[in-house]
Amino acid sequence: MSGPQRERYQLRIRFTEVGKVRFASHRDVARLFERAMRKLRLPVAYSEGFSPRPKLSFGLALSVAHESDAEYLDVELTERPDIDGLPRALTAVLPDGLDVVAVTELGPGTESLQQAITSCTWRIEVLGASPADVTAAVAETLAAAELPLERSRKGKTTIADVRPAILELEVLGPTGTGVELAAHLATKPVSLRPSELVEVLGIDGLEEARVRRTHQWMIIDGVRSEPVRSPDPSMGHELKRAS
C-alpha cells in the first residue's frame, strides 16, 4: 500500500514530429521525452510497484516514417511546474524535429488521450498515379457503400468495413513527384490508418510517400476540438472550424 496521499499535477503536452526524427519509433520518442524531462529535473511521478516507471502516457501512436504537427502526451508530476517556460525548455533538450508547441494543465478526472481522441486529419502524398486517376479513385471510394479491409494481427485475420471511418477525403493537388490528399479519418468506433487508406483506394502500384498528421480531434460539448490548441494560428485551416 502506498503512503499518505500526494498532490498530483497532470500536464498535457502538444508536440511536433518533423524531419529525420520521423524514423524513430513510438517507443523511441517515449524514451526521448523521459530523458528530456530528467535533464530538466521535472518532478515526474513514478508508478508504484515492482518496476517503477515514469508516468508518461501517450495518445495514438504515430507510425514510423510519418510526421505530425499534433502529437500529444500526458505526464504526471509531483509538483506544479512553471508551465510558461516549459515548451521552450523541453524543445531545447529534445532532438531536432521534436518541438513542444504548447502545454496545458489538466483538471482532475480528464479523459485519457486514448479514450478521448475520435479522429485525425492527415496530409498524405501518394506516388504512382496521376492526379486524374487519384481523383477518380477518391470519388469511387467516397461513393462506395462499404469498403471491406482485411487486417491480420498475431496470425489472425479479420475483415472490417472501413467506409464509416472515412469522414472526409479530397485531392489537394499534384506535388513535385506525386499527388497530395487531405483525409479526415476516424479512430473510433471504426479506425482507418493512412497507410490502409492508400491500400483501400485500390490503385495498383500506388505508394505512400510523405504522410503527416495535421490534427487529432476530440469532441467537447458536441464540437470537434483539439486536445491542446496550437498557439500558432497558421497551423491548418481546420482550426477555425473547431472553435
Add this chain to the structure above:
Amino acid sequence: MTSVWPVLEPLLPKVQKPARYIGGEDGAKAKLPDPSLVSWCFIYPDTYEIGLPNQGLQILYEIVNERPDARADRSYAPWVDLEALMREHGVPLFSVEHHTPGHEFDVLAFNLSAELTYTNLLNCVDLAGVPVRTADRDRSHPLVMAGGHCTYNPEPLADFLDAVVLGDGEEVVGEITDVLAEVRNDPNLSRTEVLERLAGVEGVYVPSLYDVTYDGPRLGSIAAPGPVAPDEIPKRTVADLADWPYPKEQLVPLTEVVHDRLNVEVFRGCTRGCRFCQAGMITRPVRERPADQVRTMVAEGLRRTGYDEVTLTSLSTADFSDIESVVTGIMDDAEGGGRGTDDAEGGGRGTGDAEGGGAGDAEGDPAAEDGTGDAGCGPVSVSLPSLRVDAFGVGIAAQLQRARRSGLTFAPEAGSWRMRRIINKLIQEEDLYQAVEAAFSEGWIRVKLYFLTGLPSETDEDTLAIAELAKNCVSIGRRHTSRASVTVSVGGFVPKPFTPFQWFGQNTSEELQRKINLLRDATRKMKGVQLKWHDPKATLVEGIVTRGDRRIGPVIEQVWRNGGTFQEWSEHFNLDLWVEAMADHGLSVDDFVYRHRTEDECLPWDHLSAGLHKDFLWQDWQDALAEQGLEDCRWTPCYDCGACTGYGIEHVVASATPPAGGSQGTGQEWRNPPPVSVELSSRRNKQNRESDLEVAQ
C-alpha cells in the same frame, strides 16, 4: 562533398528500423564536410544498435573532431534489407552524420572487436566503393585501417588493411592525422610511400611492408625486408587516463541500442592474470582513472544525457581500488546529497574480476521504491559489468541496490577448483556462495553466471561441476525468495593470441557440443536453473580466424563473396561457408584450430608486441599445466611479464588502499596445492603428427 540523403530517404520507409541510418544523436559532432580537413570515418562493422555504444570508437571520434585540421564521422554496417536496396540504387556506404559517401573520406577506420565481423568489414569497404584488397587501391581511395583487440592478430586481414593500430588510440590517432595532413598536400607520393610514412608512427603496423614465408604447412616467418618498417611493432599505451577524460559527450541515440545507459570507463588493463583472458593480458598495465574524476564524469554525464543508469566499465570493475566509495559517491550525487565521505563498510570480501569490459547485464529486478528524487537527477541505477565473486560483498551490494537495480552477473568461468587454478581464476566455491548470498539477501532475484567449457585438461567432472555450482546457488537464493533463479551462460573456449593458452589446441565443436549436452542433461531437472550456451559451430569459426595467418584471408573473402555477412548473428551464421572455403583453399581446420602448437614455432603475431614476453607466456602455460597460480601484481611484487618494464610505466591506481581482503582476496592456501598430474591427450598429439605428414606429402 556530397550527401546521399536525397537518394537514401525514400528507401528508409521500406526497411526495418530506419532510425539506424539517420544519426541525430545527442553529442554527435556537427562539423560540416570540408575538403580542407583530414576526414576520418570510424566504422563499427555491425549494426548501429551494436556499434553505437562502442566506447573506443566514441573516444577517437571526439579527439579527432577537436582538432581544427580534421573531422570525423561515423558509420555502421547497413542491415541486409537496406544493403540490397543500396546496391540496387547505387547508394554507397554513408556516414550517419552527413550521409557522406565512404569513398570521400581520407580514412575508413574500423573497430575490430570480434572475428565474426570480418566479413562485414569487407562488405563495408566494398559498399563504400573501395577495392577490398590493398594491392588494388590507389591514392584516390581512402586508407583502410583497423584498431581494437583483434589487431593483436590481424594477419587474416593483412591483404585488406592498409594499416593496423595496436593498443590505446588516443595519442596515435593524432599522430596518424598529422601524417595524413602532410601527405594530402603531396599528390606525387605513391601509395606505398604514404604507407611507409605511417609505418614510422609507433604502434602502426603496415602488413604490406612485411614478407611472409611458410615452412610446409607451418608459418615460417613474418619480417620486414627493408629498413622502413620495424621488426617488431609495439602497442601504444596511454600512461594516465586522467589526461583523457573521454568521451566528454557520450552519444545518446534517438533509437534503442545495446548498453543504452551512461558508460564511464574506470580503468584500463587488468593484472589478475586469468590465463584464458586476452583482454586482460594485452591491456596491461593497469591505469585507473582518479576516483574524483570518475565521480565528476558520472555526475556530469547523467546531467547532460538524462540517463538514469550508469555502468562503470573496465575488465574487472570491482577491483577498482576505491570502488565502494565511488559507487556511494555516485548515488549520493544523484540523490542530491553528497555525503562524500567513505561510509562503506569494510566488510567487502577481497577483490573482484569481470568478464570482458562492458558485458551487458540482464534486465534486473528493480526494487519497489518510490523514485521521486528531487534535488539530484533522481534515482540512479549503477551497474558493474560481470563481477568476480571474491570482490562482491554486502558492502557493494547494499550500495547497488539503493536504486532500481540491474541484473547481476558473475564470471566464475570454471566449475571446479582444480580448473580455476589452471586458468588462474583463484576463487573458491565458498566465495561464489557468499557473493550470491549477498546478492539474494539484498533483494536480487536473478543472478547470471558465466562459464567456459573446453578449457585445457578439462574433464567431464569439471564440466558437470558447473551444474552443481548453479544448483547450490539456487538453493541459497531460495532461502530468500521462492522465485530465485540462476542463469548459466556457457561459452566454448577459444585460445587467444598473447595469452598463456595460445598454444592450446581448441576443443572440436563436436566435443564442445557433447559437454554442453552433459550440462543440459544435468540441469534439465534443476528447478530455477536456466542454461544458455554459445553455438559451438560459431566457436569453431572464431577459432579458425583468431589464430589464423594470411592464408585465412582468401577464406574470409570467399565467405563474404558467398553472402556470409553478419556471421555473428545466429540467423545468418553459416558454418558450411567457412568449411567449404577452408577446403577450397587446401587449408586444414585441424591445423589451425585443434592442433597444440609447439614452443618453437612461429606464431602469426610474433612480430607484434603487447608488452608481454613470449617466454613469460610459455612459462605461465607450463605453470597452468602444473596447476600453479600467479598473484595479482598490482599489490604484490612484479614477476616481470614485460608489460610495465618494457614501457617504463607503472600501475596507476586510484587509491593506495587495496580492495578489502587483498588481491585475489581469499587468503586461501593455493601456493602448495596437492599435486594432480595433467596430461594433454596423447592421442591428439599423435593425430597432429599424422596430419603433418599428410600435408607435407
